Amino acid sequence: MKKVLKPQPMLFPMPAVLVGTYCDDGNPDAMTAAWAAACCHKPFCLGVAIRQNRLTYANLKAKGAFTINVPSTSQAEAVDYLGIVSGRDRPDKIAVAGMEVDKGEVVDAPIISSCPVNVECELIGELEIGSHTWFVGEVKHIRADEELVEHDGTLNISDLDPLVYATSVAQYWSLGKPVGKAFNMGKKIG
Amino acid sequence: MKKVLKPQPMLFPMPAVLVGTYCDDGNPDAMTAAWAAACCHKPFCLGVAIRQNRLTYANLKAKGAFTINVPSTSQAEAVDYLGIVSGRDRPDKIAVAGMEVDKGEVVDAPIISSCPVNVECELIGELEIGSHTWFVGEVKHIRADEELVEHDGTLNISDLDPLVYATSVAQYWSLGKPVGKAFNMGKKIG
Numbered sequence: 001m002k003k004v005l006k007p008q009p010m011l012f013p014m015p016a017v018l019v020g021t022y023c024d025d026g027n028p029d030a031m032t033a034a035w036a037a038a039c040c041h042k043p044f045c046l047g048v049a050i051r052q053n054r055l056t057y058a059n060l061k062a063k064g065a066f067t068i069n070v071p072s073t074s075q076a077e078a079v080d081y082l083g084i085v086s087g088r089d090r091p092d093k094i095a096v097a098g099m100e101v102d103k104g105e106v107v108d109a110p111i112i113s114s115c116p117v118n119v120e121c122e123l124i125g126e127l128e129i130g131s132h133t134w135f136v137g138e139v140k141h142i143r144a145d146e147e148l149v150e151h152d153g154t155l156n157i158s159d160l161d162p163l164v165y166a167t168s169v170a171q172y173w174s175l176g177k178p179v180g181k182a183f184n185m186g187k188k189i190g
Numbered sequence: 191m192k193k194v195l196k197p198q199p200m201l202f203p204m205p206a207v208l209v210g211t212y213c214d215d216g217n218p219d220a221m222t223a224a225w226a227a228a229c230c231h232k233p234f235c236l237g238v239a240i241r242q243n244r245l246t247y248a249n250l251k252a253k254g255a256f257t258i259n260v261p262s263t264s265q266a267e268a269v270d271y272l273g274i275v276s277g278r279d280r281p282d283k284i285a286v287a288g289m290e291v292d293k294g295e296v297v298d299a300p301i302i303s304s305c306p307v308n309v310e311c312e313l314i315g316e317l318e319i320g321s322h323t324w325f326v327g328e329v330k331h332i333r334a335d336e337e338l339v340e341h342d343g344t345l346n347i348s349d350l351d352p353l354v355y356a357t358s359v360a361q362y363w364s365l366g367k368p369v370g371k372a373f374n375m376g377k378k379i380g
Contacts, residue, residue, distance in 0.1 A: 002308070002333040005343060009228030010309055010332055011236055012260050012345075012352035013203050013365060037227035038199030038357065039239040042321035046201055047237075049229040070202050076369045080376030096380045118192070119200055127317040129326055131232035136319055142200055143192040153195060154358045155202075162202035164354070164365060167228065168344045170373060174366035175203060175354060179266045182206075182360040186270030190286045 009035070009167065016079055016165040016172055019048055020067035020101075020110045021059035023087065028101045028110035030094050031056040032083030034165035035132070036068060044139040046121055049132040055087045060135055064123040065107035068137075069115035072161045073174045075099075078114075079163060080172070106141040116145040116160055199225070199357065206269055206355040206362055209238055210257035210291075210300045211249035213277065218291045218300035220284050221246040222273030224355035225322070226258060234329040236311055239322040245277045250325055254313040255297035258327075259305035262351045263364045265289075268304075269353060270362070296331040306335040306350055 014034040021029050035049035046068050050057045060066055071079050078097040085093050094101055094112065102113040104120045111118040121137025148155050157175065164173040204224040211219050225239035236258050240247045250256055261269050268287040275283050284291055284302065292303040294310045301308040311327025338345050347365065354363040 001336040002303070003336045003339045005332040005334055005339065007234050007329045007332060009231065009234045009236060009329060010307065011205055011207070011226060011228050011258060012307070012347070012350060013205055013354050014227065015201055015203055017201070035228045036201060037204065037237070037239065038201050038225045039237075039324050040319040040322040041199065041241070043319075044197050044199045045319055045322075046199060047227070047229075047239075047324060049227065049237075051231070068201060073369045077375050077379060080370070080372055080374065081379040082376070084373060084376045085380060090380065093380070098379075113192070117200065117202070125317055125319055127315055127324065127326065129230040129233075129235055129315055132230040132235075134229050134237060134317065134324060134326065136317065136324065139197045139199060142195040142197060144195055146191040146193045149193045149195065155195075157202070157356045157359055157361070157363065160202060163369065164203050165372065166347045166365075166368075169347055171347070171371055172369040172375075173347070174369055175356075176364035176366040179263050179353065179362040179364055180270070182270055182355065182362060183274060184270065185267050185362075186272070186274045188267060189271040189288075190275060190280065190283070 014165040016163040018069040018112045019056055020069055020112050021056050022063050022109060023059055027091050029055055029087040030082050030112050032079050039136060045136050047134055047136045049134050051132050063108050065109040066121050066137055067109045067111050068119040069112040070117035071115045071163050073163050076163055076172045116148055118143050204355040206353040208259040208302045209246055210259055210302050211246050212253050212299060213249055217281050219245055219277035220272050220302050222269050229326060235326050237324055237326045239324050241322050253298050255299040256311050256327055257299045257301050258309040259302040260307035261305045261353050263353050266353055266362045306338055308333050
């Protein structure tokens, strides 16, 4: 039996990431976002939904670039802080959170280098929806903590230990265990 | 030390969900997608990236509605199958996967009722990016397995046991454990 829930933007799981942008004055900002996804293969793109009253929105419009930084569960407190506090009120919020910052290698956006994975994106599209705009960035550069990178160039997901966001309960979660190989385990059927 | 990886649409974690649409002839189709996200608060929206050569793309263009169905890890094999096989080749793919289908309560799209959470969306926006189009749907109706719904209307995430997709390694994963409360644990800082 099913129960009807009130409409909400419900999806499980979502990533909890940091969106890095530069302010007008060159100060780096980072905002926590869970409404992000890969969204194109040619070219390789990530997208993120940003509310129009956010500092990140203004920065993105002005600079045309952003970074997506994937944190570990050990960084959950800092990640949550960066989602609660605006760079408009605390321009030093990244330092207060204990996070380190670097210049992007390729795009005009800061990397939150304390995060194990940093993806640099150049803005190539946007869609105004309502309260939020979906920003699409072409992936221009990725770097990851050396000890996470396997010989074949993939990442060790267990060691990455990415932070997961669960809507409905507004909780951060960890990843569990591998369930199976994609484009493979379904071949047993049909 | 960081290592540079080749550009790819890298983000952790992603949801592994089923996108439900009706074909021209009224046959229900379901496609596996990991490139999906919540993307607007007013109105409540989910978005999903669909490759333009997919049956789901044609269905979405014609019907203007889709469902996002959240599976459990126990359904991983069926989910993977539904991502490997096209409804163009196997119009009965949902039944072959052992999944049950219902009509949407509100929108012109089928619900994969075997999945514990079913979200009905009406198409309200789209952005052509490259190989993929980002489709935005307003959430019109949600239903969830009764035994997952807590007294306060939230979901029991442990029991839901949603399927997680990890890029780079192309693996399905399970969720682990709660790490902390969002908009709360960061208050200790600053």
